[in-house]
Every structure is written in C-alpha cells, then in structure tokens.
Amino acid sequence: MNYHLITGGCGFVGRNFVKRMHRTTQDTIFFVDDLSVGTHPSTWLPEGTPVRKLDNLEIFGEDERMVFLKGDFRDVVRELIADDQFLKTKYGFDFTKFSDVFHFAAIVGGRAKIDGDPMMVALDLSIDAEFFYWVTKHKPARVLYPSSSAAYPVDLQTDTNAIALSETDIDFKKMGQPDMTYGWTKLTGEYLAFIAAKYYGVSVTCIRPFSGYGEDQDLTYPIPAIAARAAGKENPFEVWGSGKQGRDFVHIEDVMDCTLLAMEHITDGSAINIGQGRLTSFLEIIEIFTRFAGYNPTIKPLLDKPVGVHSRYCNMDYVKERLGWEPKISIEDGMRRVYEAALDRRN
Ligand SMILES: NC(=O)c1ccc[n+]([C@@H]2O[C@H](COP(=O)([O-])OP(=O)(O)OC[C@H]3O[C@@H](n4cnc5c(N)ncnc54)[C@H](O)[C@@H]3O)[C@@H](O)[C@H]2O)c1
Structure with missing residues (x-):
C-alpha cells in the first residue's frame, strides 16, 4: 500500500483531492489542515462516514484510509524533520516514505485577501519554504506544488x-512583476520546486491553475457567490468593478485530471497552465446564472471593490501538445453544476 500526504486537505482543492485519491486508489491518504479556512472532514465526507480517534489523529472510512491531523503544517513538518518516522514510531503506520505529496x-x-492583507498572504513564503526544506530531506516519490496564474507578469493582463x-x-x-504578495510567493514556490528537482533529485510538478471553481467552493469565491445570489434572484445584481474584467474558469474535476496526468510526465519542477484557454467576463458569468434562474436583472457595478488585473487567461497549447490533455467540462456545464448546488443549499 502507498501512503500519500495532502497538506491543506480540508480546503477547496485539498478536500477534492482527498476524496478523489480515496476513490481511485487503495492507498492511505494523510491530510493536514489547521482549519483556518478549511472545514472539518465531517462536513464534506459522506454523512455517516465512520471515524476513529487515535490520539490527535482522526481516521475516516470503513477502510480507515483517510487520516486527518489537525494542525499548522509548519508544526507537523518540524516534527517530521525532527523524526522522519514519527507516523510509524508514534502511531504504527507501516511506511517509511510518502509516495505522492500534494501541497495545498x-x-x-481571493481578491479581498490578496489586496486587503498582503502581508498575511506573504506567510505562504514560510509555509512553502519549510515544505520544500522537508521535501529535500524526506524525498517522497513525487511532489505536486500548486503555483497560480497570479505568478504571471501583471503587465500582460491589462x-x-x-x-x-x-x-x-x-x-x-x-x-515581469507577479500579482501582489500572492503572486510573488507562488513564483518563489516555483523556484524552490525547480531547486528541489535540480539540486536534490526530487520529482516535482508545478501547476498554474487559473480560476478553479466547483460546487463545494466556499462563498468567499465569486462563482459560488454569484450562483447563490442568482438563485435568490438578486435584483439589481451587484458586481465588483465594471464586471468587464475576465478570468479563465476551470472546473475542479478538470484541474484534478490534468494535475494527476502532469505528475506522470513532468518531474523537473517546471510548470503547466490549467485552464480552459478562454476568457470569460464576470458580466458573462452573471448572464449565465441569471439565465438559469430565469430572469434578467439590472447590473449594479460596485466600483470601490478590488478587481485585480483586467484579463487573465491562458494558452493551453503546451499542455495539449505535451500531455494530450484538454478540459472536459464546458463553462456552461460547470456553471450548471454550481447553480444546482446553490439551489440545493437554499432548500
Ligand atoms: N482554487 C483555485 O482555483 C486555485 C488556483 C490557483 C492556485 N491554487 C492554489 O491551490 C492551493 C489550494 O487552494 P484552495 O483554493 O484549496 O484554497 P483554500 O483556502 O480553500 O485551502 C487552503 C487550505 O490550507 C489550510 N491552511 C492554511 N494555512 C495552513 C497551515 N499553516 N497549516 C495547515 N493548513 C493550512 C486552510 O485551512 C485551507 O483549508 C493554494 O496553494 C492555492 O494558491 C488554487
């Protein structure tokens, strides 16, 4: 049996990976999260999933293959650096090396935090530095580092x-200059990934997801928030800025498919885009959701809200060529899923 590690495993991307890895492998998945943003597994695992406590671990599932450790990852990593085998010696898990390590x-x-508290976001530098330091000691079989589209120079997005x-x-x-401290930390993370691969021989894959979205994303993100407001038939309909700013929206299932494929082919710490390769404005998103809801509201621009760069979208040619991969879930289908989830939440 393989043992995988997912940091930030209770956040949006992390919990989707925990569920996916549990469903598609026979392996054991350790996941760590301080629950500063993420929510406890009991809120997103199927109702009635059995759980057993083992000291400060919570072990989920009939097969006990999902193991949750609540804590700041930096504390956990320091414990691992002090005793690389503590999961074996302290808890009896029979393995010496993690196979796949996903660092979420x-x-x-989102935009409010990126622009509103950039120094807090800069703490990602400390999380990532300690992560890569441990990785170069532990040398897991494969590492996934999620960079971001925010690492790209902002002067190409006006x-x-x-x-x-x-x-x-x-x-x-x-x-060029990345987007605020968030973009700088991601760019630095990519550099650490490159160093870990080149100088320490670790297999690392970097991804630059554009705007990932999904049914279970929290309401501080625009897609589920707009869907919820459309389901409630908001009118006039508020939009941050003019609404003409656009992003490249990609469904979380596509993000996971592409990530897992990329890990099979990219080991040198280099990065790939994950998007649709298509720019969609927030006004278009509002049009889609309000069409689903069957009304046509007046748009109310909120010009004092932060909007970030004007247009951020990617070219997917390299991914298509190198991995033979293309996204499967269209904007229309993906937004339909989010809208239905928003309706379910209202009922
Ligand atoms: N969602 C996207 O579209 C997207 C796009 C580009 C990049 N990414 C990257 O993917 C990763 C995950 O993003 P997400 O959307 O799931 O964000 P998220 O905020 O939902 O998840 C991050 C998780 O990390 C946890 N966390 C924060 N600090 C921690 C710490 N010190 N120790 C332990 N846990 C901690 C939070 O509680 C949260 O559950 C991030 O690195 C993000 O930059 C995401």
Missing part, C-alpha cells in the same frame, strides 16, 4: 494589453 496548505482568500498567457511568459532569467 496556503493562505489564499485592458489594453492582455494575451493568452503561455508557460514561457514566466522566465526566471527575465521576469
């Missing part, structure tokens, strides 16, 4: 100069 613990928080961002638009030897 991060302070993210209203007068927006291009479909290609992987080569980040070049460590010739750099």
Whole structure:
C-alpha cells in the first residue's frame, strides 16, 4: 500500500483531492489542515462516514484510509524533520516514505485577501519554504506544488494589453512583476520546486491553475457567490468593478485530471497552465446564472471593490501538445453544476 500526504486537505482543492485519491486508489491518504479556512472532514465526507480517534489523529472510512491531523503544517513538518518516522514510531503506520505529496496548505482568500492583507498572504513564503526544506530531506516519490496564474507578469493582463498567457511568459532569467504578495510567493514556490528537482533529485510538478471553481467552493469565491445570489434572484445584481474584467474558469474535476496526468510526465519542477484557454467576463458569468434562474436583472457595478488585473487567461497549447490533455467540462456545464448546488443549499 502507498501512503500519500495532502497538506491543506480540508480546503477547496485539498478536500477534492482527498476524496478523489480515496476513490481511485487503495492507498492511505494523510491530510493536514489547521482549519483556518478549511472545514472539518465531517462536513464534506459522506454523512455517516465512520471515524476513529487515535490520539490527535482522526481516521475516516470503513477502510480507515483517510487520516486527518489537525494542525499548522509548519508544526507537523518540524516534527517530521525532527523524526522522519514519527507516523510509524508514534502511531504504527507501516511506511517509511510518502509516495505522492500534494501541497495545498496556503493562505489564499481571493481578491479581498490578496489586496486587503498582503502581508498575511506573504506567510505562504514560510509555509512553502519549510515544505520544500522537508521535501529535500524526506524525498517522497513525487511532489505536486500548486503555483497560480497570479505568478504571471501583471503587465500582460491589462485592458489594453492582455494575451493568452503561455508557460514561457514566466522566465526566471527575465521576469515581469507577479500579482501582489500572492503572486510573488507562488513564483518563489516555483523556484524552490525547480531547486528541489535540480539540486536534490526530487520529482516535482508545478501547476498554474487559473480560476478553479466547483460546487463545494466556499462563498468567499465569486462563482459560488454569484450562483447563490442568482438563485435568490438578486435584483439589481451587484458586481465588483465594471464586471468587464475576465478570468479563465476551470472546473475542479478538470484541474484534478490534468494535475494527476502532469505528475506522470513532468518531474523537473517546471510548470503547466490549467485552464480552459478562454476568457470569460464576470458580466458573462452573471448572464449565465441569471439565465438559469430565469430572469434578467439590472447590473449594479460596485466600483470601490478590488478587481485585480483586467484579463487573465491562458494558452493551453503546451499542455495539449505535451500531455494530450484538454478540459472536459464546458463553462456552461460547470456553471450548471454550481447553480444546482446553490439551489440545493437554499432548500
Ligand atoms: N482554487 C483555485 O482555483 C486555485 C488556483 C490557483 C492556485 N491554487 C492554489 O491551490 C492551493 C489550494 O487552494 P484552495 O483554493 O484549496 O484554497 P483554500 O483556502 O480553500 O485551502 C487552503 C487550505 O490550507 C489550510 N491552511 C492554511 N494555512 C495552513 C497551515 N499553516 N497549516 C495547515 N493548513 C493550512 C486552510 O485551512 C485551507 O483549508 C493554494 O496553494 C492555492 O494558491 C488554487
């Protein structure tokens, strides 16, 4: 049996990976989260999932293959650095090396946090530095580092100069300015990934997801928030900024498919885009959800709200060529799923 580690395993991306890895493998999945943003597994695992406590661990499922450790990942990593085998010696898990390590613990928080508390977001530097330091000691079989589209230079994303961002638009030897401390931490994380691969021989894959969304994303993110307001037939309909700003929205199932495939092919710490390769404005998103809800509201722009760059979308040619991968869930189908989940939550 393999043992995997998912940091930030109770957040949006992390919990989807915990469920996916549990469903598609016979392996044991350890996940760590301080629940600063993420929610306890009892809120997102199927109702009635058995749980057993073992000291400060909670072990979920009939097969006991989902093991949750609540805590700051930096504390856990320090414990691992002090005693790499503590999960074996202290709890009796029979393994010496993690197989896949997915590092989703991060302070993210969307536009309000990125612009509103950039120094708090900069703490990602400490989470990522300690993570990569441990990785180079432990040497798991494979590591996944989620960078972000925010690592791309912002001057390629303005209203007068927006291009479909290609992987080569980040070049460590010739750099533009990333998006706030969030973008800088992600760019630094990519550099640490490159160092871990090149100088320590660790297999690392970096991904740059664009705007990931899904049915169970929390309401601080625009897609589920807009869906919930449309389901409640908000009118006038508020939008941050003019609503003409756009993003490249990609469903979490597509993000996971592409990530797992990328880990089979990319080991040198280099990064790939994960998006649809399509720019969709927030006004278009509102149009889709209010069409599902069957009404046509007046739009009320909130010009004092933070909106970030004007247009952020990617070029998916490299991923198509290198991995033969394309997203499967169209904007229309993905938004339909989110809308139905928003309706369920109202009932
Ligand atoms: N969701 C997206 O579309 C997207 C896009 C690009 C990149 N990413 C990256 O993917 C990763 C996960 O993003 P997400 O959307 O799931 O965010 P999220 O906020 O939902 O999840 C992050 C999780 O990390 C936990 N956490 C924070 N600090 C921690 C710490 N010190 N120790 C332990 N746990 C801690 C939080 O409680 C939360 O559950 C992040 O690195 C993010 O930058 C996500």
